[in-house]
Amino acid sequence: MRLATPIAIALIAAAPLAGCGGSSEDGSSSTDSTAAPKANGSAAPVGASAHSCDAHAVDVRALRVTGISCELGRRVMFSWQRSRSCAPPKGASRSSCAAGPYRCLSVRTDRGLVVSCARPSESVAFTVRR
Numbered sequence: 001m002r003l004a005t006p007i008a009i010a011l012i013a014a015a016p017l018a019g020c021g022g023s024s025e026d027g028s029s030s031t032d033s034t035a036a037p038k039a040n041g042s043a044a045p046v047g048a049s050a051h052s053c054d055a056h057a058v059d060v061r062a063l064r065v066t067g068i069s070c071e072l073g074r075r076v077m078f079s080w081q082r083s084r085s086c087a088p089p090k091g092a093s094r095s096s097c098a099a100g101p102y103r104c105l106s107v108r109t110d111r112g113l114v115v116s117c118a119r120p121s122e123s124v125a126f127t128v129r130r
Contacts, residue, residue, distance in 0.1 A: 057081070059129050061112075067122040076102050076117050076124045087113065087128075
């Protein structure tokens, strides 16, 4: 059951990407010419890049930021850690909260608490060992 939750979240997040292409009557595929161009070998739009950062925290691993600096990512992470309402309550597997202007979701997994905080064009993700 623990593995089902992160898989379900991944499927929900990937659902908008399904069916991006189409096919014409002659069997050739077509793509939406209005779609944003992609970076070489990446699913991210051109100009977007994810970076791994040093969390500077003993209980946090795998801090990644997109669209912001590592310093701002650490500030969001520390804001999430300081907020008593962000971690799931005892017995719960998920939670949500605000860490400054970012909306954060967390899910309890075998690896710890996986946290994702975002606002338009910016995101921070990290895992808290529990």
